[in-house]
Amino acid sequence: MDSNPPQWGPCPFRFENIWLEHKSFHKDFNSWWNGTSASEWEGHKFLWKLKNIKEKLKARNVEVFEDVRIAKNSLHRRIEVLDAFEGFVS
Numbered sequence: 001m002d003s004n005p006p007q008w009g010p011c012p013f014r015f016e017n018i019w020l021e022h023k024s025f026h027k028d029f030n031s032w033w034n035g036t037s038a039s040e041w042e043g044h045k046f047l048w049k050l051k052n053i054k055e056k057l058k059a060r061n062v063e064v065f066e067d068v069r070i071a072k073n074s075l076h077r078r079i080e081v082l083d084a085f086e087g088f089v090s
Contacts, residue, residue, distance in 0.1 A: 013054050016061065016068045032056050 019025055036052040038045045061068055 013058075015057070016065075018065065018068060019057065019060070022064060028056075028060070029053070 032053050033049055036049045038048045040048070065071070
């Protein structure tokens with residue numbers, strides 16, 4: 001019996017606040033936004049820009065932050081170990 005829920009497609013995009021703290025984020029975001037163009041309806045242009053920025057942010061996450069989710073999971077496991085140790089010592 002498997003207690004893990006089934007995966008029904010790609011994970012939703014999640015914005016990490018740490019990205020905002022990176023020294024070049026605002027400059028890069030501005031260039032990504034202005035560098036994307038489409039000659040379609042305004043709504044289509046907006047969606048195209050969002051899609052492009054999402055891909056850029058995902059790549060930046062891996063390049064600069066070495067995938068934040070992995071680091072978060074590692075820190076959560078470390079906290080659990082310390083909590084367990086604290087409970088054992090008390």
